[in-house]
Amino acid sequence: MTYLDPPPAPAPVIVMKDVGGFVRDYQAQTEFYRKTDREVRIHECHSACTLALSLPNVCVYPDSIFKFHQAYNLRNHRTDFGVSEQLFDSYPVAVQARLGTLTRQFSVLSGADLISLGIRDCNTPRIMMAAKPLAPQSAGTLTNVWANVMSVFGTKATRTPEPARAPTMVATRQQTEAEKNLPAEAVFASVPLPPPRPPSIAVALTQTLPPITVPKVIQGAQPILPSHFLAYAMIARLGQ
Numbered sequence: 623m624t625y626l627d628p629p630p631a632p633a634p635v636i637v638m639k640d641v642g643g644f645v646r647d648y649q650a651q652t653e654f655y656r657k658t659d660r661e662v663r664i665h666e667c668h669s670a671c672t673l674a675l676s677l678p679n680v681c682v683y684p685d686s687i688f689k690f691h692q693a694y695n696l697r698n699h700r701t702d703f704g705v706s707e708q709l710f711d712s713y714p715v716a717v718q719a720r721l722g723t724l725t726r727q728f729s730v731l732s733g734a735d736l737i738s739l740g741i742r743d744c745n746t747p748r749i750m751m752a753a754k755p756l757a758p759q760s761a762g763t764l765t766n767v768w769a770n771v772m773s774v775f776g777t778k779a780t781r782t783p784e785p786a787r788a789p790t791m792v793a794t795r796q797q798t799e800a801e802k803n804l805p806a807e808a809v810f811a812s813v814p815l816p817p818p819r820p821p822s823i824a825v826a827l828t829q830t831l832p833p834i835t836v837p838k839v840i841q842g843a844q845p846i847l848p849s850h851f852l853a854y855a856m857i858a859r860l861g862q
Contacts, residue, residue, distance in 0.1 A: 623637060623638050624637060624640045625640045625651060626640075626643070626647060626651050628651075628660065634661040634663055635655065635663065636665075637662065637666070637674070638665050638666065639665065640664075641668045642670040642672075644670065645670045645708070648670040648671060649673060652673045652677060652712075655674075655679070656677055656678070659679055661680075661748060662674050662681070663682075663683075663744045664680065664681070664686055665683060665686050666686065666687045666688075667687070667688050667689070668688075668689040668728075669689065669691060669693075670693070670709070672688055672690055672709065673709065675688075675712070675713050675714060675717060675741065676713065679748070680741065680742070681743060681744035682733040682736050682741050683745065684732070684734045684743065685732070685733055685734075686736070687730065687733070688732075688736065689728045689729070689730050690709075690721055690728065690730075691728050692724045693706045701726065709724065710723070710724050714740060714741070716740050717731070720735070720739060
């Protein structure tokens with residue numbers, strides 16, 4: 623498998639042996655691997671293939687082989703110093719220092735050499751980094767929220783100690799002289815909590831709404847109109 627012929631994503635690109643080619647093709651493929659964060663594992667790499675060392679997601683094996691040389695024009699075989707400089711500048715600084723410069727003759731570095739210069743060993747797991755660390759919650763924000771709760775519900779409720787909470791939570795009220803000599807856990811336990819929420823809305827309504835008085839039914843009451851009165855009314859209507 624060569625550098626320019628990768629497997630379908632997201633499988634890693636495993637380069638068994640690549641002898642190089644047109645630098646522009648390898649530059650385009652290198653940028654594609656960089657943007658897609660593809661892992662590139664290299665066994666043997668020559669010439670323009672060495673651009674892979676510019677990738678943050680490249681790795682080598684201790685027995686890998688890398689061969690470096692100047693770029694040249696295939697038509698007249700003259701050295702292209704501009705492209706050669708682009709190749710050299712793409713390598714990590716430690717690799718540049720080890721090579722010194724590029725010549726028409728191959729400069730060979732083993733995978734073990736590159737690993738000692740900071741290139742990742744493929745035998746070690748790849749470490750994935752988060753794009754942005756989560757910011758810790760501000761203690762000042764928690765203090766303001768607790769102060770608002772205290773102002774609404776007062777100081778009638780009690781709470782159980784929670785050592786995992788930050789001790790800065792108790793700074794929302796003035797401490798007494800006796801509390802200043804107590805451990806932080808004991809002072810925190812004295813801070814009141816708001817009243818507990820009712821388990822359901824039905825319970826809440828029964829606790830807040832007054833009872834409804836149902837009118838009493840008078841025992842022995844009789845209908846206002848007797849049943850035969852309705853029959854007479856229907857006969858009279860039909861007679862009209």
